[in-house]
Amino acid sequence: MNKKTPLIHITKRTDIPVSRSILIRLAAVIIALLVCGLITTIVTGLNPLEVYASMIKGSFGTKRKVWTLLQNISMLLCIGLALVPAFRMRFWNLGGDGQALMGCLAASACMILLNGKVSNAALIAIESVAAIAAGAVWALIPALFKAKWNTNETLFTLMMNYVATQIVAYFIIVWESPKGSGSIGIINQRTEAGWFPAIGTNKYLLNILIVTALTLIIFVYMKYSKHGYEIAVVGESERTARYIGIKVEKVIIRTMILSGALCGLAGLLLCAGTNHTLTTTIVDGRGFTAVMVAWLAKFDPFVMIITSFLLVFLGRGANEIATSFSLNKAFGDILTGIILFFIIGCEFFINYKINFRKSEGKEAR
Amino acid sequence: MKKLIAVLLTLAMILSLAACGTNNNTTTKAPETTKAADTTTKAADTTTKAADTTTQAPETAAPAKEIKVGLICLHDENSTYDLNFLNGFKEACANMGLDEDHYIIKTNIGETQDCYEAAAEMVDEGCNVVFSDSFGHQAFMLAAAKDFPETVFCSATGVYAHTEGLDNYANAFAAIYEGRYLAGIAAGMKLNEMIESGKITADQAKMGYVGAYTYAEVISGYTSFYLGAKSVCPSVTMEVTFTGSWYDETAEKEGAEMLIKNGCVLISQHADSLGAPTACENNGVPNVSYNGSTKAAGPNTYIVSSRINWAPYYEYVIQTVRDGGKVDVDWVGTIATGSVELAELNTSVAAKGTEEAIQAAWNELKEGKLHVFDTANFTVNGQPVTTYLADVDDDGTFTGDTEAIADGYFHESEYRSGPYFDLQIDGITLLDTNFG
Numbered sequence: 001m002n003k004k005t006p007l008i009h010i011t012k013r014t015d016i017p018v019s020r021s022i023l024i025r026l027a028a029v030i031i032a033l034l035v036c037g038l039i040t041t042i043v044t045g046l047n048p049l050e051v052y053a054s055m056i057k058g059s060f061g062t063k064r065k066v067w068t069l070l071q072n073i074s075m076l077l078c079i080g081l082a083l084v085p086a087f088r089m090r091f092w093n094l095g096g097d098g099q100a101l102m103g104c105l106a107a108s109a110c111m112i113l114l115n116g117k118v119s120n121a122a123l124i125a126i127e128s129v130a131a132i133a134a135g136a137v138w139a140l141i142p143a144l145f146k147a148k149w150n151t152n153e154t155l156f157t158l159m160m161n162y163v164a165t166q167i168v169a170y171f172i173i174v175w176e177s178p179k180g181s182g183s184i185g186i187i188n189q190r191t192e193a194g195w196f197p198a199i200g201t202n203k204y205l206l207n208i209l210i211v212t213a214l215t216l217i218i219f220v221y222m223k224y225s226k227h228g229y230e231i232a233v234v235g236e237s238e239r240t241a242r243y244i245g246i247k248v249e250k251v252i253i254r255t256m257i258l259s260g261a262l263c264g265l266a267g268l269l270l271c272a273g274t275n276h277t278l279t280t281t282i283v284d285g286r287g288f289t290a291v292m293v294a295w296l297a298k299f300d301p302f303v304m305i306i307t308s309f310l311l312v313f314l315g316r317g318a319n320e321i322a323t324s325f326s327l328n329k330a331f332g333d334i335l336t337g338i339i340l341f342f343i344i345g346c347e348f349f350i351n352y353k354i355n356f357r358k359s360e361g362k363e364a365r
Numbered sequence: 366m367k368k369l370i371a372v373l374l375t376l377a378m379i380l381s382l383a384a385c386g387t388n389n390n391t392t393t394k395a396p397e398t399t400k401a402a403d404t405t406t407k408a409a410d411t412t413t414k415a416a417d418t419t420t421q422a423p424e425t426a427a428p429a430k431e432i433k434v435g436l437i438c439l440h441d442e443n444s445t446y447d448l449n450f451l452n453g454f455k456e457a458c459a460n461m462g463l464d465e466d467h468y469i470i471k472t473n474i475g476e477t478q479d480c481y482e483a484a485a486e487m488v489d490e491g492c493n494v495v496f497s498d499s500f501g502h503q504a505f506m507l508a509a510a511k512d513f514p515e516t517v518f519c520s521a522t523g524v525y526a527h528t529e530g531l532d533n534y535a536n537a538f539a540a541i542y543e544g545r546y547l548a549g550i551a552a553g554m555k556l557n558e559m560i561e562s563g564k565i566t567a568d569q570a571k572m573g574y575v576g577a578y579t580y581a582e583v584i585s586g587y588t589s590f591y592l593g594a595k596s597v598c599p600s601v602t603m604e605v606t607f608t609g610s611w612y613d614e615t616a617e618k619e620g621a622e623m624l625i626k627n628g629c630v631l632i633s634q635h636a637d638s639l640g641a642p643t644a645c646e647n648n649g650v651p652n653v654s655y656n657g658s659t660k661a662a663g664p665n666t667y668i669v670s671s672r673i674n675w676a677p678y679y680e681y682v683i684q685t686v687r688d689g690g691k692v693d694v695d696w697v698g699t700i701a702t703g704s705v706e707l708a709e710l711n712t713s714v715a716a717k718g719t720e721e722a723i724q725a726a727w728n729e730l731k732e733g734k735l736h737v738f739d740t741a742n743f744t745v746n747g748q749p750v751t752t753y754l755a756d757v758d759d760d761g762t763f764t765g766d767t768e769a770i771a772d773g774y775f776h777e778s779e780y781r782s783g784p785y786f787d788l789q790i791d792g793i794t795l796l797d798t799n800f801g
Contacts (some may be wrong), residue, residue, distance in 0.1 A: 062486070062489050064482070064485055064486060064489055065486065068482050169609070173609075177763075178524060178580070178581070178756070178759065178763060179579075179580070179763050180578050180579040180580030180581065180583070180584075180787075181500055181501075181578060181580045182501075182577070182578045182580070182609065182610070182611070183476055183500060183501035185501070185503070185504040186504035186505065186507075186508065189504055189507070189508070274478045275477045275478040276478075277476070277477060277478075277504070279475070279476060279477060279501075281475060282477060284475075319471075319473075322472065322473075323469060323470065323471050323472075326465075326470070328441060328442075328472075329441065329472060329473050
């Protein structure tokens with residue numbers, strides 16, 4: 001009776017109208033932009049509107065920038081899609097970076113070692129299989145350990161990234177050109193052997209089309225296939241899964257092979273489709289950024305198009321600010337951080353409702 | 366749930382439509398502007414040519430070509446290596462009257478397709494010259510040079526231009542081994558001071574060197590540094606450790622500390638962070654630096670630093686392109702061009718007479734009386750070297766193809782701008798790399 005309701009108490013929202021949740025997200029973006037503008041003016045004395053204009057220019061300024069934007073979105077989305085089946089199963093695959101890097105390594109190994117020995121079409125086919133298999137193997141190892149001995153997959157997949165980086169560093173020294181330079185240059189620059197063909201004159205369109213198709217496939221796989229259903233059940237409760245006769249170990253291993261194979265595909269696209277080289281940083285942390293892409297979109301492949309656009313757009317905007325205002329790239333990263341903080345933070349307001357204590361008079365009633 | 370997906374789908378559709386919309390706009394616009402730019406440059410070209418052939422008018426009379434230059438950097442100003450390029454670039458732009466609207470700097474550009482994209486974007490923004498600062502950029506700069514024949518691409522420290530034969534793809538480097546040699550003299554003088562004061566014996570005059578890769582540029586650098594020290598302190602020896610990275614602050618710091626523990630009484634480095642200078646300052650060991658003064662990081666241990674001054678090269682390229690001329694695609698800066706420099710000598714740490722000794726050697730190098738890699742001054746496996754085939758042509762084989770020794774010395778940076786001296790001379794011990 002004397003129990004006083006606290007000033008603020010939080011309740012979980014069970015069902016929020018879609019329009020409402022979109023409004024909350026929009027509000028978060030607007031507040032984030034205002035805060036960024038304020039910080040920009042205080043710290044650098046620049047007009048925030050000009051800074052925003054420059055950010056947009058960084059992604060849409062020229063036709064070339066739009067294509068680069070789409071290419072970067074595709075690469076990030078590809079790894080994001082690879083994580084979806086694993087994450088739905090509550091298998092926290094943080095090894096996307098390493099799995100993609102192993103894909104790059106396998107593809108470049110084929111391009112270097114088989115150059116001139118097989119026809120170009122055969123080389124592309126071999127390197128594709130090799131890259132996808134390499135990614136799958138890199139994911140299969142932690143999956144086996146998880147299925148057999150219930151090891152912690154988060155740590156295991158994370159550590160596998162560093163192992164992959166070191167293996168790649170070793171092979172860079174084997175293949176470096178000239179000797180000792182620590183750089184292997186563009187592979188097959190003169191012959192272009194093993195390079196994915198350009199569609200017309202566009203070097204990135206093929207990558208973009210492949211990832212677009214992949215988005216549809218993952219959507220259908222997760223929503224309408226038996227495998228997708230099994231993954232969802234295992235993710236909800238392993239016991240339930242066992243009870244209804246799903247072989248949990250089999251699902252874990254099968255799903256991780258799929259997840260790793262798709263990361264390997266991303267590595268293949270990065271190596272044979274775009275960069276035609278191998279460096280330890282070629283994946284550029286996308287395996288980790290993709291975690292954010294997948295989470296923000298609640299693992300929905302179509303929403304992930306939007307979230308990966310958002311993250312790539314912010315990253316490219318940060319670079320553009322650094323170039324056009326002679327600021328260090330770190331400043332752009334600060335703005336990106338602020339925007340992400342608000343976007344992630346607003347999920348709280350979508351999932352929970354804040355109730356303020358009603359006035360005394362009303363309470364007395 | 367279906368409703369939600371429907372909404373998101375439409376959103377995605379709208380977004381992709383919007384993207385297509387902007388896309389189309391730029392497509393139609395972009396060619397027009399490039400065409401316009403093309404015709405104007407062509408017009409300018411023909412007028413310059415006309416002026417040249419008919420009246421032989423002085424170059425100033427011809428309308429100078431509108432110049433815009435770009436610089437691509439691997440890291441940013443936190444790396445001593447990139448800072449040295451940025452300083453040289455800004456100095457050159459100021460000297461050539463190019464304001465901020467006429468130059469673009471892009472930092473933190475990796476040695477991947479990003480480099481090609483950055484170069485291509487610079488061309489889109491009207492650059493006639495694009496520079497890059499890291500060795501690994503060269504392949505992507507070459508790809509850009511093939512795609513944009515109207516623009517000149519200069520990849521510093523690269524080695525492809527020597528054999529590639531493209532008019533618009535250039536490499537450049539400086540005879541920095543001469544600067545290293547001079548810095549080595551300062552190191553040798555410091556060792557002599559330690560020996561005279563009884564701090565060490567002549568046998569203990571051991572220097573340490575933190576290198577990046579076992580690459581010719583690094584080998585040429587530490588060998589010339591060692592020979593400079595040996596020219597004044599005959600008993601000197603040196604140990605070299607490699608980090609396997611151009612920029613790894615922790616590895617460079619740990620490398621320097623390991624060398625100091627091994628008994629090295631003076632440290633120098635060829636790597637781009639402040640790792641080694643910081644380790645030296647913490648341990649009170651004298652340091653000879655590279656890329657520019659690091660006195661701020663080591664006020665009590667910094668002696669002197671050799672540095673490539675890139676401004677003369679940038680000015681040369683900008684002037685040549687402005688005049689409509691052809692750029693030397695394999696350019697070597699020297700003491701004479703002002704490209705090889707020593708950054709401030711820290712007189713409170715350096716031994717007495719260092720400045721005079723450096724000045725004397727400087728003059729001899731400039732006059733061609735003194736050669737750093739004089740075969741009388743070094744041996745390999747106890748034997749003097751009389752012949753050596755260096756790997757000058759980049760034909761993918763990594764075998765020697767050019768006789769580098771003539772007139773009693775190794776001709777470094779004369780047949781190609783990128784260094785190719787990779788002999789393992791006596792007196793230098795490589796701690797962690799086996800050349801088999």
